[in-house]
Amino acid sequence: MATKKTTITRDKIVSMYMNYRLEKSDRPKSVYLFAKENGFDEAIFYSFFGTLESVEKEIYIIFIKKTIVLIQKDPAYENYDMKSKMLSFYFTLFEMMSANRSYVLLTLKEHQNQLKNLMQLTSLRTEFKIYVSEIITDEVRTQYEKFQNIQEKAIKESAWIQFLMILKFWLEDESASFEKTDIFIEKSVKASFELMNIAPIESIIDLGKFLFKEKMQHN
Incomplete structure (x- = not known):
């Protein structure tokens, strides 16, 4: 059975970013790597945030x-x-x-x-x-x-x-x-x-x- 894909929202990206910082104690190197690690397309990130x-x-x-x-x-x-x-x-x-x-x-x-x-x-x-x-x-x-x-x-x-x-x-x-x-x-x-x-x-x-x-x- 296929797993339901999580809908990416503005708040979801914020939550992912906070978790990333807390877990790695560092900023993501790029939007691309941040999006890839969290399983969504880079383009989705840019639909909510510029940087x-x-x-x-x-x-x-x-x-x-x-x-x-x-x-x-x-x-x-x-x-x-x-x-x-x-x-x-x-x-x-x-x-x-x-x-x-x-x-x-x-x-x-x-x-x-x-x-x-x-x-x-x-x-x-x-x-x-x-x-x-x-x-x-x-x-x-x-x-x-x-x-x-x-x-x-x-x-x-x-x-x-x-x-x-x-x-x-x-x-x-x-x-x-x-x-x-x-x-x-x-x-x-x-x-x-x-x-x-x-x-x-x-x-x-x-x-x-x-x-x-x-x-x-x-x-």
């Missing part, structure tokens, strides 16, 4: 899109303020990334040049900024304007820098269930929103103490 690098970027887009879908399923989400939405977003995203930590560590620590590693996050960066733009409230815009005339672009850029800080902390976190990352998320988000209210001192000091303590433990 292997675009598959890598897609993986991180999937993380963020699935995160947004999950948090928006919570009936209470719509009534959250921006701070609560950001906390929900970070907790859910890093929970998802923790479930795929071996892949994330492999790809984001691959090169000594960190900029090369971060190239995989260019599409994620775009999706992240779209999300931040959608949850910015009039109250947040007003608080920023009280401090200085900051445009929405600056709010999104500062949020992206915060995300990279949390990502770096998580990549180096060795605590059980990455509980220290959860603490860092809470403290960094709290500090950033208090900066908008021009009442940052207590939260900034609290965040600084936490980072100093973590640095000393690593040393």
